[in-house]
Amino acid sequence: MFGFLQKIGKSLMFPIATLPAAALLLRFGQDDLLGIPFLSAAGAGIIDNLALIFAIGIAMGLAHDGNGGAALAGAIAYLVLTSAIGTINESINMGVFAGILSGIVGGLLYNKFYDVKLPTWLAFFGGRRFVPIVTAATMTILAGALGYLWPPVQDGIDAAGAWILNAGMFGVGSYGFLNRLLLPTGLHHVINTVVWFDFGTFTDANGEVVRGEINRFLKGDPTAGPFLSGFFPVMMFGLPAACLAMYMAAKKERKAAVAGMFFSIGFTSFLTGITEPIEFSFMFLSPVLYVIHALLTGVSMMVAYALDIHHGFGFSAGAIDYVLNYGLAQNPLLLLVMGLVTGIIYFVIFYFMIIKFDLKTPGREDEEEEGGSDYSGDDPVDVRAYHMIEALGGTGNLTSVGYCTTRLRVTVKDSEQTNEKDLKRHGAMGVMKVNKTNVQVVIGTAVEFLGDAMKKRLADGNPAPENTEPVTEDALSEPAMEKEILAEDFLMPIEGEIIPLSDVPDEAFAKEMMGPGFGIKPSGNIVYSPVDGRLVTLFPTKHALGIETDTGVEILIHVGLDTVKLNGEGFESLVEQGQLIQRGDALLKLDLDYLTANAPSVITPVVFTNLSGQQLDMLKSGHQQQGTTSILKIN
Incomplete structure (x- = not known):
């Protein structure tokens, strides 16, 4: 317990550093001194929000890696607690204790769930993104309990005050x-x-x-x-x-x-x-x-x-x-x-x-002692991370590790030192050497876990785990499902010209690293759902969306190439993530003129990401109207 309390105390050092300046501003701005409300308000902005500041500081301090995701969880915990508990009893005033409690809950939940793995169709919400979700749910339950448990404590203190x-x-x-x-x-x-x-x-x-x-x-x-x-x-x-x-x-x-x-x-x-x-x-x-x-x-x-x-x-x-x-x-x-x-x-x-x-x-x-220095080889993701670093030329060649939704984006000293064969042997779906110092490794939707493990290992010098045997089972994604799409069940999602996927000017798509599919040169300005299913992924930049059909097939529609850099400009979402959709539902509105002028290409790959040994047959090519059926089948 003392050790835990000391962790809380150490996590408060950072927010405490802001308080002296705030206190001086608050005091000197009072009417009996300088009488400058602006100064008082500036200091009060910190002092009056001490509980929230402590919630953020404690959560980040308790996090095993000090990640900002924990700080967000602490803030969410405090906001949920104070807002929800007030609806039960407006007289409740938990003060700084609400911030301390929220920070502890946020930090502990971050350490528990920061690397949680969800099914593929929910993978976007896995890892650190899951922490705020579970934190909000936990604090809602806790607020409900404290709404009835805290008033007697508060009343007891009031009674003690009367005696005093x-x-x-x-x-x-x-x-x-x-x-x-x-x-x-x-x-x-x-x-x-x-x-x-x-x-x-x-x-x-x-x-x-x-x-x-x-x-x-x-x-x-x-x-x-x-x-x-x-x-x-x-x-x-x-x-x-x-x-x-x-x-x-x-x-x-x-x-x-x-x-x-x-x-x-x-x-x-x-x-x-x-x-x-x-x-x-x-x-x-x-x-x-x-x-x-x-x-x-x-x-x-x-x-x-x-x-x-x-x-x-x-x-x-x-x-x-x-x-x-x-x-x-x-x-x-x-x-x-x-x-x-x-x-x-x-x-x-x-x-x-x-x-x-x-x-x-x-x-x-x-x-x-910094956590994470003991690599036993029991974690298949950690073992895979070790081999990935080695295949990229080791710590001497690998400079930094980043990732997007599906790809590792790594910076190396010399891309020629990377071993593509070994990368694929340990789980890569494809490898692109962008230039001499940049390499992209296609992993899939579970890339976050592998990327974080690689970052951790890179900071420690990538020590060899006790068990360095290659991981044969796929520890990064769910098993592919053998489902089919009948020709009449798939509609042309947008008006345009169908082209082979091999003609898409992006190596990752052209070589089917993400899966088989086809490309479209769009002439329409609205993307419609080609199937019945659920919109499982809508990227924040709106340039791409993922659909899971009612039969379990996963489809990625990626509008244009490098359109993620447009930060949502030229796109208007017409649906919400998680929404059930039917064939022909409008999903995304495009400003095709803007995209043509600002993106390298508006060619839109349509990719089936979880087919396993199944055959995709294209039945039509050339220009097709939106809504056309029988353009492909999968069996």
């Missing part, structure tokens, strides 16, 4: 302790709302009745302040001293890396009273220190109460509010004495605890 208000010194101390202890859950706002804006009444000189500790103090109530005063020593002196202790206890080689962070968050706490950057920097890395911090806050509140110190703030208990409200305070100089003592106590306790018990505060974390 009438318990004198111990009530003040309990409030200080719970205020810090509940910070990660956001429930401290429940108590704060009661204490700061509702507790007690005071009639000012104008006869106006004001309520709440903050409002009463600012209006001159001499009894107000006990629930505010004790925060000043902690925020101005205690937590900055804790930063100094954590810096002094950091590993020698890590001190330079954490010095800037500790100075900025410590100074922010002293000046503005915004302490979250400090507290979140160690609350998960060393929870025991955070409990001690909460206890020390309670003690500070009790001591200030015993010394009859009355001071308050309109924003937070930092130096700015200390100076601005000095004239309204009682015994304010005693807070400085308390602050110096509090700073010494924080430094001594933090430094001793960190050194004595080897607590993993920032700068003392254990160096984690």
Whole structure:
């Protein structure tokens, strides 16, 4: 559990780095300082969205590879949770805890499902694309549960707050302790709302009745302040001293890396009273220190109460509010004495605890071994990735690995060093040496898994797995289905001239690397469905679509060549992915003039991608009207 909490703490370091600047902007823009709403709004843009920022940071930090897909999952988890739970109970306020929970769920689901394999007709939604989908579903269920489980917790904290208000010194101390202890859950706002804006009444000189500790103090109530005063020593002196202790206890080689962070968050706490950057920097890395911090806050509140110190703030208990409200305070100089003592106590306790018990505060974390360095040979995709890299000339020749929907797009130093025979032996459907440094390897719809495995291996130097035997079974795609298409069941999808696939000016299509088919020189401007089935793939750039017939045959219609580079210009989708379609349904509208002017070719390959040993017979050629039947058959 401690190890897991430390991972959460480490993942927060990146978002925490943004908070000091936001805090300064927020404070200096207030009306009692510069009075510039623009500055306050800029800082509030970060501070007010802290939960979402933490959801993103934690999810990305927990991801085994730090991929941005995990960050997206964390954000989606938070948005789903907060939106859905509000429909059950509008009074629910989970605060930062909602972001922490969302980040954990998003990160764990990413590690679980980032490499999930789906059936071929759903392959587009496999891998990392599946993570946001399963995250949204999971958080919907969780929101439904928390919508009923969280209100009793929130009500319990509210009841505790009612007791605190009438318990004198111990009530003040309990409030200080719970205020810090509940910070990660956001429930401290429940108590704060009661204490700061509702507790007690005071009639000012104008006869106006004001309520709440903050409002009463600012209006001159001499009894107000006990629930505010004790925060000043902690925020101005205690937590900055804790930063100094954590810096002094950091590993020698890590001190330079954490010095800037500790100075900025410590100074922010002293000046503005915004302490979250400090507290979140160690609350998960060393929870025991955070409990001690909460206890020390309670003690500070009790001591200030015993010394009859009355001071308050309109924003937070930092130096700015200390100076601005000095004239309204009682015994304010005693807070400085308390602050110096509090700073010494924080430094001594933090430094001793960190050194004595080897607590993993920032700068003392254990160096984690990077995952993925153990290649046992049990994973057929990993073994295939090893052989693919070797067939491309090894790590000395292979510079980078990328992929599109079906092809590996790799950069090499010399394409002549690639072994086409070995590539095909280990699963390639075809190989194209585009030029001296670029090679495309046709894999199919499961290319994402192979590409990611190759990237991982390339970063590690491609060590040989224990078992290097070639993978004979097809681990990258579903078995091909032996289905047929009768001549009358297939319609001409668009008006134009039918040409042999071998005449398509693209080697991958011409050599049937993706499967058999034919080409069309279109003269019409609408692509219709040639079969009954389902639209299983509609590429974001709209240049290509995949159809699965009711009998299981998969068809790829690729409008033009290199039209993916047009980013959707010249295309208008008339259907949605996943939609059931019938022969003759309009699928895609084309701006043929624009495509002719901006694409290398408008020739449109129609390819059958999952035929296995079956025969495609073309029955017609030349110019054909859209809707013409009996142009081919498959048996």
